[in-house]
Amino acid sequence: MRDSDLHAYVDGQLDSARRIEVETWLAEDEEAARRVVAYRAQNAALHSLFDGVLKEPLDGQLADLGAQLAARLDARSARRPWWSQPGWRRLAAGVAFVAVGLGAGWLGRGQVNTPTVAEAPAQPGQPALQAFAEEATQAHSFYANSRFEVEMGADNQDALNNWLSERLGKPVFGPDLAGIGYKLIGGRSLPTEGGAVAQYMYETEGGNRLTLFVGTPKADQQAAFSFAKHGEIASFYWAEGVLSYALVGRFERDQLMTIAQTVHQKLKSGPAPRPAPAPPQAAPEVKPAPTPAEQQPPARVPDQERPKAS
Numbered sequence: 001m002r003d004s005d006l007h008a009y010v011d012g013q014l015d016s017a018r019r020i021e022v023e024t025w026l027a028e029d030e031e032a033a034r035r036v037v038a039y040r041a042q043n044a045a046l047h048s049l050f051d052g053v054l055k056e057p058l059d060g061q062l063a064d065l066g067a068q069l070a071a072r073l074d075a076r077s078a079r080r081p082w083w084s085q086p087g088w089r090r091l092a093a094g095v096a097f098v099a100v101g102l103g104a105g106w107l108g109r110g111q112v113n114t115p116t117v118a119e120a121p122a123q124p125g126q127p128a129l130q131a132f133a134e135e136a137t138q139a140h141s142f143y144a145n146s147r148f149e150v151e152m153g154a155d156n157q158d159a160l161n162n163w164l165s166e167r168l169g170k171p172v173f174g175p176d177l178a179g180i181g182y183k184l185i186g187g188r189s190l191p192t193e194g195g196a197v198a199q200y201m202y203e204t205e206g207g208n209r210l211t212l213f214v215g216t217p218k219a220d221q222q223a224a225f226s227f228a229k230h231g232e233i234a235s236f237y238w239a240e241g242v243l244s245y246a247l248v249g250r251f252e253r254d255q256l257m258t259i260a261q262t263v264h265q266k267l268k269s270g271p272a273p274r275p276a277p278a279p280p281q282a283a284p285e286v287k288p289a290p291t292p293a294e295q296q297p298p299a300r301v302p303d304q305e306r307p308k309a310s
Contacts, residue, residue, distance in 0.1 A: 006035055012196070016191065019191075023146065027146070133237035135192050135193075136197075137246075144209040144249075149209075151189065157184065160174070164214075172214050175263055180259065185203050188201075195216055197214060210249040212247055212248075213245065222239060225237070226238065227257075234248070240264075247263055
């Protein structure tokens with residue numbers, strides 16, 4: 001496994017087929033897995049140092065320089081042969097993307113059983129949403145039992161939500177499901193045909209896992225719950241505004257429906273407020289140490305100066 005593959009994996013640049021190959025390799029190669037952990041730590045450190053600088057607006061001189069560079073690139077593009085023009089490059093990239101997608105589907109065969117009959121009719125005219133739900137099922141099937149189940153843990157949920165929101169380009173969050181016995185353990189970002197998606201993973205004390213897939217496929221602004229079952233893995237999926245959701249796990253329909261209703265309510269209510277940090281406790285009062293004079297015993301009175309008893 002080359003370092004360039006590991007860097008591309010950490011940066012989320014691999015297609016689905018290659019990502020699965022790398023993660024299968026990492027599950028067996030502890031040295032490579034340690035390098036991945038180190039690369040992620042480096043990325044986090046770089047983001048903490050330079051993200052603020054990258055978000056600063058350009059001053060006038062830099063903006064003019066950028067405009068001049070763009071104009072020069074456009075002029076060079078106009079002199080290139082037809083096969084190197086941007087439109088043709090995009091078309092070639094699209095053909096390559098289709099080829100990679102077909103390869104990913106072939107490599108992923110057998111990971112998810114052939115879907116059984118849906119227990120609730122799928123939304124008509126929603127092929128993007130149905131494809132989104134199928135990708136959610138495949139991702140659950142692979143990652144729910146994987147050594148690399150999450151890319152980022154949920155120790156700091158705000159950091160996790162901010163990171164996934166940046167990947168999707170939309171504000172997203174993992175709802176708090178502790179009240180129904182599911183603890184958020186972390187999440188990951190995945191590339192799909194419809195763009196980047198977020199996968200939040202939950203777990204019960206008994207080890208049963210549930211995943212929430214969040215993305216932006218081209219779906220209607222509102223789409224009611226639809227149910228599908230692929231072997232033992234069931235899913236409810238729906239659209240709410242610009243975001244689509246798929247809740248996936250090894251459940252019967254009624255069980256998953258109850259959980260989906262809770263998730264839907266939590267999503268509409270917004271992120272749970274974080275508890276305010278405890279106020280700093282006052283330091284215990286420290287009495288000053290006695291001075292040397294205070295530490296000296298009282299002076300002894302000579303016998304001749306003491307009053308005589310009558």
